[in-house]
Amino acid sequence: MKILQVFSLISTLLATSEVPDLNIPNQIHLHSQDLHISNQIHSLRPLSGSCSHDIPGLSCSSWRLAVETNNIIGWTTVPEECENYVGNYMLGQHYRNDSKVVADVALAHAKSMNLTGDGKDIWVFDVDETTLSNVPYYASNGFGTTPYNSTLFNEWVKEGKAPALPESLKLYKNLLSLGIKVVFLTGRREHTRNSTATNLKEAGYHTWEKLILKNSTYYSEVEYKSNERKQLEENGYRIIGNMGDQWSDLLGTNAGIRTFKLPDPMYYVS
Ligand SMILES: *[C@@H]1O[C@H](CO)[C@@H](O)[C@H](O)[C@H]1NC(C)=O
Ligand SMILES: *[C@@H]1O[C@H](CO)[C@@H](O)[C@H](O)[C@H]1NC(C)=O
Ligand SMILES: *[C@@H]1O[C@H](CO)[C@@H](O)[C@H](O)[C@H]1NC(C)=O
Ligand SMILES: *[C@@H]1O[C@H](CO)[C@@H](O)[C@H](O)[C@H]1NC(C)=O
Ligand SMILES: *[C@@H]1O[C@H](CO)[C@@H](O)[C@H](O)[C@H]1NC(C)=O
Numbered sequence: 001m002k003i004l005q006v007f008s009l010i011s012t013l014l015a016t017s018e019v020p021d022l023n024i025p026n027q028i029h030l031h032s033q034d035l036h037i038s039n040q041i042h043s044l045r046p047l048s049g050s051c052s053h054d055i056p057g058l059s060c061s062s063w064r065l066a067v068e069t070n071n072i073i074g075w076t077t078v079p080e081e082c083e084n085y086v087g088n089y090m091l092g093q094h095y096r097n098d099s100k101v102v103a104d105v106a107l108a109h110a111k112s113m114n115l116t117g118d119g120k121d122i123w124v125f126d127v128d129e130t131t132l133s134n135v136p137y138y139a140s141n142g143f144g145t146t147p148y149n150s151t152l153f154n155e156w157v158k159e160g161k162a163p164a165l166p167e168s169l170k171l172y173k174n175l176l177s178l179g180i181k182v183v184f185l186t187g188r189r190e191h192t193r194n195s196t197a198t199n200l201k202e203a204g205y206h207t208w209e210k211l212i213l214k215n216s217t218y219y220s221e222v223e224y225k226s227n228e229r230k231q232l233e234e235n236g237y238r239i240i241g242n243m244g245d246q247w248s249d250l251l252g253t254n255a256g257i258r259t260f261k262l263p264d265p266m267y268y269v270s
Contacts, residue, residue, distance in 0.1 A: 059081075059082075060079070060081070060082040060085035060086070061085070063079060063082060063265075064082075064085075064086075064089070064265045067265055067268070068261070068263060068264075068265070070247045073247075073268065073270070074268065074270060075268050076147055076148070076268070077144060077145055077146065077147055078142075078143060078144035078145045078265065078266060078267075079145075080145050082145075082265075083142055083143050083145045086143040086144060086145075086265050086266060087139065087143045089265060090135055090138070090139075090143060090265070090266065091135070091139065095263060096166070096167065098262075098263045099165060099167040099168070099262055099263065100167045102167070102243070102260050102261065102262050102263075103167040103168060103170060103171040105260070106171055106241055106243060106258075106260045107171055107174050107175070109240075109241060109257075109258050109260075110123070110174075110175055110178055110180060110240055110241060111178065113240055113257070115178060115179055115180065115240070116238075117179055119181065120236050120237050120238055121179065121180045121181065121237075121238050121240050122180065122181045122182065122183050122209060122232065122237045122238065122239055122240065123175050123180050123181070123182050123183070123239075123240055123241050123242075123243070124183050124184075124185050124229065124232075124239055124241070124242040124243070124256060125168070125172070125182060125183070125184050125185070125243055125244075126184075126185060126186055126187075126243065126244035126245060126246070126249045127184055127186035127188055127196065127200070128162075128186065128187075128188070128245070129165070129245035129246075129262065129264045129266070130165065130168060130243060130244050130245050130249070130262055131164065131165060131168045131169070131172065131184065131200065131203075131205060132162040132163070132164060132165065132199060132200065132203060133162055133163050133164065133165045134153075134156065134162055135163075136161070136162070136163070137153065137156040137162075138266050138267075143266055144265070144266035144267050148267060154192070157188065157192050157195055157196070157199075158192065158195050159195070160195040160196070160198045160199035160202065161199070162199055162203065163203060164203035164204050164205070165262070168243070168262070169203070169204050169205070171243075172204075172205060175241075176207070180240055181208070181209040182205075182207070182208045182209060183208065183209050183210045183211075183212065183232065183237075184200065184205075184208055184210070184211045184212065185212045185225055185228055185229070185249075186211075186212070186213055186214070187214050187221050187224070187225075187269060188213050188214065189213060189214055189215070190213045190214065190215040192213065193211070193213055196211065196213065197211055210232075212228050220248070220270060221246070221248035221249070221269050221270065222248045222251050222252040222270075223252070225248065225249060225252060226252030226253040226254055226255075229242070229252075229253070229254035229255070229256070230253060230254045232254075233254050238257070239254065239255075239256035239257060240256065240257055240258075241256055241257065241258050241259070241260060242255055242256030242258070242259045242260070243259070243260040243261075243262065244259075244260075244261065244262065245261070245262040245263065245264035246264065246268070246269045247261070248269050248270060
């Protein structure tokens with residue numbers, strides 16, 4: 001009986017956060033199964049109250065991290081149980097905050113460069129989920145939980161109604177004022193040139209050096225974009241920065257002095 005009481009006293013002490021070296025931040029939530037991890041790196045203690053039930057969000061958050069770091073590749077749909085998680089992320093402040101960090105470091109990088117002023121300093125921007133946002137489309141199509149439907153997506157593209165991702169638009173304006181020219185390099189097809197150009201202008205991207213669209217499905221995105229960047233460099237341009245939401249925007253050759261990855265947990269383009 002006594003042992004049980006002492007045990008329960010210790011449990012109570014552990015459950016309240018009065019043991020400083022065991023303190024973990026409030027926002028860290030653990031699944032109950034994480035209490036039984038073998039080879040623990042460091043002993044963890046769940047928040048009081050979270051011990052016996054799963055807190056939604058953790059597994060989707062791990063999935064998102066793996067996607068953003070290009071550890072999970074070649075996926076076609078967002079796991080169904082993560083639709084709400086991805087929806088909340090995309091529509092809420094988190095996505096915007098994450099995008100702002102990317103745009104801020106990108107601008108700091110641009111400012112740190114010795115720009116020549118000869119008109120050959122360029123910034124390569126992808127379009128979808130980089131300069132333009134298809135969140136309105138994905139919000140009515142399950143946030144990536146249903147397979148990509150090119151017919152439906154092209155209808156949306158033809159409408160030319162995609163809003164700007166505000167953080168990218170702000171970066172775009174700042175880059176122009178530094179004297180950097182902008183090249184849009186997108187996997188959108190040549191036949192969408194008019195609606196894409198119109199959409200970019202209406203969203204606030206009034207000027208650009210080039211708008212490069214894909215005219216053949218033969219090449220993978222990495223090959224296509226590498227090849228286009230190579231041609232830009234062969235024409236004397238210096239790619240000060242290269243920004244996209246997909247790793248295929250940033251991998252390959254002639255990637256630019258620095259690359260910047262915006263978040264996108266809704267789809268994967270190889
Ligand atoms: C977003 O950033 C604002 C301002 O820094 C902060 O108050 C807010 O908590 C952040 N929200 C998320 C979900 O990151
Ligand atoms: C820019 O020029 C300054 C002065 O010449 C030099 O110290 C600096 O390292 C240069 N920065 C870059 C990124 O080339
Ligand atoms: C795409 O969506 C349209 C309209 O809902 C539908 O008719 C078509 O079958 C879909 N295509 C695929 C490949 O799912
Ligand atoms: C280009 O798109 C705009 C807006 O979508 C439309 O008004 C215009 O007629 C189109 N022009 C051509 C040549 O297709
Ligand atoms: C496709 O685009 C590339 C690069 O802009 C160009 O060199 C090539 O001639 C184009 N091919 C066709 C069939 O238009």
